Amino acid sequence: MFLRTLLVIAVCVNVGGRSLKNKGAPQRLLFDEKNKDHWNIQAQWVLRSKVAAPLNKKVAKNVILFLGDGMSITTLAATRVYLGQQHGHNGEELKLSFETFPYTGLAKTYCVDHNVADSACSGTAYLTGIKANSGTVGLSAAVKRGDCEGQRNGAHSVTGLMDWAQRAGKSTGVVTTTRVTHATPAASYAHSADRRWEADTDLPKKGLHCDDIALQLVRGRVGSKIDVVLGGGRKNFFPKSQRDVEGHNGYRSDGADLVREWLVKKTSMGALPKYVYTRQQLLELDVEENNSVLGLFAPDHMPYSLEAEDDDPSLSEMTQKAIEILSANKNGFFLFVEGGRIDTAHHETKARKALDETAEMAKAVEAALRMVDIEETLIVVTSDHSHTMTYSGYSKRGTDILGFSNKMNASDNLPYTTLSYANGPGYKPHEQFRRHNLMLDDINHLNYTYPSLVPIVRETHGGEDVAVFAKGPWSHLFTGNYEQNYLPHAMAFAACIGPGLTTCK
The missing domain is CATH 3.40.720.10 (Alkaline Phosphatase, subunit A)
Structure with missing residues (x-):
């Protein structure tokens, strides 16, 4: 229910679950990111919706x-x-x-x-x-x-x-x-x-x-x-x-x-x-x-x-x-x-x-x-x-957005989170000249403070x-x-x- 009302799939394909039918070729669902037709249909649908949309010049009540x-x-x-x-x-x-x-x-x-x-x-x-x-x-x-x-x-x-x-x-x-x-x-x-x-x-x-x-x-x-x-x-x-x-x-x-x-x-x-x-x-x-x-x-x-x-x-x-x-x-x-x-x-x-x-x-x-x-x-x-807050790391699709980047550790061989902040209370001082090991933290805790580069009591706005x-x-x-x-x-x-x-x- 929530998915239907809160999120809109950007593809508007699958067309009732239809598959792509080419003689001699295996059937593939259009809602398949590995299928080139998925991306063509998605882009064409967006294009058509924009071309067909009339300008509404009524008075906004x-x-x-x-x-x-x-x-x-x-x-x-x-x-x-x-x-x-x-x-x-x-x-x-x-x-x-x-x-x-x-x-x-x-x-x-x-x-x-x-x-x-x-x-x-x-x-x-x-x-x-x-x-x-x-x-x-x-x-x-x-x-x-x-x-x-x-x-x-x-x-x-x-x-x-x-x-x-x-x-x-x-x-x-x-x-x-x-x-x-x-x-x-x-x-x-x-x-x-x-x-x-x-x-x-x-x-x-x-x-x-x-x-x-x-x-x-x-x-x-x-x-x-x-x-x-x-x-x-x-x-x-x-x-x-x-x-x-x-x-x-x-x-x-x-x-x-x-x-x-x-x-x-x-x-x-x-x-x-x-x-x-x-x-x-x-x-x-x-x-x-x-x-x-x-x-x-x-x-x-x-x-x-x-x-x-x-x-x-x-x-x-x-x-x-x-x-x-x-x-x-x-x-x-x-x-x-x-x-x-x-x-x-x-x-x-x-x-x-x-x-x-x-x-x-x-x-x-x-x-x-x-x-x-x-x-x-x-x-x-x-x-x-x-x-x-930044969003980084080259993680594979499906990686927990609130978890660690799964592509590789940093050059210090320690993990890092996909989300982090330039400044804020999540700063943790280095230990023996090494970055804090985030594996020791409970990052699934509701009130976990995500890592920050600069120590500040309250993280700042961005410009x-x-x-x-x-x-x-x-x-x-x-x-x-x-x-x-x-x-x-x-x-x-x-x-x-x-x-x-x-x-x-």
């Missing part, structure tokens, strides 16, 4: 932006193999759900002040259309990180897709597996000179006072109008003196109960709001009785999929419920969905978790495709930045371009190579929202 945080091209390639091998395939020949989209491009991810992006400046770029400084959210590059005065000066604030969609009368939503106040989702609604200012407790003790990100989600002009917010980060909405439903203390110092405030504000705006904190509550939510929902399912980030319990909703389940709620608006909707824990796993050099979270992202895209009319819904899938996949109205606008801040301009064009050029004007 709905827009869904999927963001795999840290989902590098290397991560995509490794995840294909990871997911394929779980279903008895080699894996390289398969595609993730969104890799079948007809149009792809490459986005350049650097910040204005750094050559390698963080999630704050990149989020500002692909959500507002403005490139920013590292560590800043929803502000132009006129504001440096930590500049509270610059944040308070509204002249430097920038808004984008979320604001434009709301002004056009569309419903809006944010779904993430991280804290809903984390840098990536925050860029859709907040203005912060420091991505770390998620709650008031994080703000500097001296100097000017700036609104924290959680506060802006509840009281901000854009944040308060978001109809669906699903993810983690519950602690940033409750005071330290209060415990949440799981017994965890809140983190706020100002005594504000922002969940209660959110419910009151939404009701005053004429909405029918609901606060949920378990998977069951989310799945049982009646969209006819509640047209706005705040779901905070963990005090911090949501758990990794491989460690999730029965009451933790998956990214797919949150995405489906969001679409179900937002689809009630006859004017359409804009939904931002982040698979955020790909990034945190890479920072820990836990490749197994990173690949699994990418697979979860592919499932969420597949779930969305089943629910929307792709003729009137533009779906864009991309990443904010890459990571330093190369990231892939962009698009399907639906005006998806052909997303081909080629472009700056990351181009993305929201193209999405706004297709949906007839925002102040710039659109297909309607």
Whole structure:
């Protein structure tokens, strides 16, 4: 079932199991990589599908932006193999759900002040259309990180897709597996000179006072109008003196109960709001009785999929419920969905978790495709930045992607893994001038930290371009190579929202 829905074989051959019939020659299945006809038919099928595909120039009633945080091209390639091998395939020949989209491009991810992006400046770029400084959210590059005065000066604030969609009368939503106040989702609604200012407790003790990100989600002009917010980060909405439903203390110092405030504000705006904190509550939510929902399912980030319990909703389940709620608006909707824990796993050099979270992202895209009319819904899938994981070694097909290269040992006669990192916590010091013997490690452990060249507490991002996949109205606008801040301009064009050029004007 998963193989059918999550992975698409890139060959579309076998043609009902038919074999190649030549007189006097042994019969061979077309789905056979040693058969030259396999490759000819595969390439011809792709060519014909591209030639026959008409350009969709309709107005995009709905827009869904999927963001795999840290989902590098290397991560995509490794995840294909990871997911394929779980279903008895080699894996390289398969595609993730969104890799079948007809149009792809490459986005350049650097910040204005750094050559390698963080999630704050990149989020500002692909959500507002403005490139920013590292560590800043929803502000132009006129504001440096930590500049509270610059944040308070509204002249430097920038808004984008979320604001434009709301002004056009569309419903809006944010779904993430991280804290809903984390840098990536925050860029859709907040203005912060420091991505770390998620709650008031994080703000500097001296100097000017700036609104924290959680506060802006509840009281901000854009944040308060978001109809669906699903993810983690519950602690940033409750005071330290209060415990949440799981017994965890809140983190706020100002005594504000922002969940209660959110419910009151939404009701005053004429909405029918609901606060949920378990998977069951989310799945049982009646969209006819509640047209706005705040779901905070963990005090911090949501758990990794491989460690999730029965009451933790998956990214797919949150995405489906969001679409179900937002689809009630006859004017359409804009939904931002982040698979955020790909990034945190890479920072820990836990490749197994990173690949699994990418697979979860592919499932969420597949779930969305089943629910929307792709003729009137533009779906864009991309990443904010890459990571330093590499995929190497000349291994034979079928070799465990999370295991050792089986071609040969290194020149020191010690084995090495197919996946490794340029830097990070997986560094192991040499022993008697020899590289650490990885055969002594339990590389099958869920939390195994993969080898790193340079010792660093947290692995860093990478600076190369990231892939962009698009399907639906005006998806052909997303081909080629472009700056990351181009993305929201193209999405706004297709949906007839925002102040710039659109297909309607």
